[in-house]
Amino acid sequence: MLEFLTRIFNKDNNTSKNLAKERLRLVLVHDRANISPQMLEDLKNDLIKVISNYMEIDVEALEVNLDSSDNTVALVANIPVKKMKRSLKENEEQIS
Amino acid sequence: MGEVIVITSGKGGVGKTTTTANIGTGLASLNKKVVLVDTDIGLRNLDVVMGLENRIVYDIVDVVTGNCKLRQALIKDRRFDGFYLLPAAQTKDKNSVSEDQMRDLCNQLQQEFDYVIIDCPAGIEQGFKNAIAGAEKAIVVTTPEVSAVRDADRIIGLLEAAEIRDPLLIINRLRPHMVKRGDMMGIDDMIDILAIELLGVIPDDETIVISTNRGEPAVLDKDSLAGQAYLNTTRRITGENVPLLNLEVDGLIFGKLKKMIGIK
Secondary structure, eight states, X not given: OHHHHHXXXXXXXXXXXXXXXXXXHHHHHHHHHOOOXXXXXXXXXXXXXXXXXXXXXXXXXXXXXXXXXXXXXXXXXXXXXXEEOHHHHHHHHXXX | OOEEEEEEOSSTTSSHHHXXXXXXXXXXXXXXXXXXXXXXXXXXXHHHHHTOGGGOOSOHHHHHTTSSOHHHHOEEOTTSTTEEEEOOOSSSOGXXXXXXXXHHHHHHHHHHOSEEEEEOOSSSSHHHHHHHHTOSEEEEEEOSSHHHHHHHHHHHHHHHHTTOOSOEEEEEEEOHHHHHHTSSOOHHHHHHHHXXXXXXXXXXXXXXXXXXXXXXXXXXXXXXXXXXXXXXXXXXXXXXXXXXXXXXXXXTTHHHHHHHXXXX
16 A cells, blocks of 8 residues: 555656666666776777877876766766966967 | 568567567568578577477578578478478577578578568577578567666667667567556657667567467467557568557557456
8 A cells, every 4th residue: 555655656756667767777878888998998098198288187196987876877087187288378368 | 682680689588489470470461472580599499489390301500501402491381372481400509500601591582582580599699690690670679677678779789780770679578557557668768768760569468378389370360469469560561651559558448458468
């Protein structure tokens, strides 16, 4: 009876169908992305290359991970910046 | 030139063989020339589902190894003209056939038949690779369960990698009353997740068990709801525009559906 009532009141959120769908959605993001350690490493190296054009970063401390929380999957990168390049500053001056 | 269509799923037990038997029989009933090819070597089953198990002499491995002529291995299904089964071998393993051999075989068959329907084994190993080698189109069968949908998604990716584009989806064993209650993923949920085009929806139906017991595909049974759904699905393959069966629990066929699904 209690189960019946909770079902009526939470019709759209707590059904096992929605749970199944949500779990599937998450697991498929990982399955499809199929992020192998090698691929993540390649991505990291590419990121370093691109970002280094603009700023000096701490390559050793750089972290790139695929993060899944409640209902989203995100690419989380923690990139410590050591120094900004001068050319960027010049650009800023021009703008102001 | 006929079409070569592979019926696949990744996960076992979702109804590939039943679907192959029903779609093949359905196509034959629409006067098409059809050959069913069982590629599940070592776990042959399409023959029993079709009720042709007592007539096997040669099998697919005999054909590709040149042990017999293709014609000799084809078992004629007497229910329709131009309807044949090429059975799998039961005592060999999946490496007894190569992808090249399968491509050749499919090429030969499509010269003679309108439809070559390939029953794929479960899994993503050599048997799967062989089954899809000669196929131009694919039908992915899944049931509304997380495991089956996940495997279907993987299969869709592998089909795309093998350049078999735009596979079509069959949702098997749907229980409308469970969907309504919110305890089973519905048609829209699954299309949303898998993002491929829907070919058909087959309701969970006791008549499938009975027809399999008898070796007579349900598609020939006018009183079987699943059989009707299979016939509609078959018609869509031939290019006809057939609406989905009304499986709404509150729809007109509620009584019939209740009876079919066995809810008291």
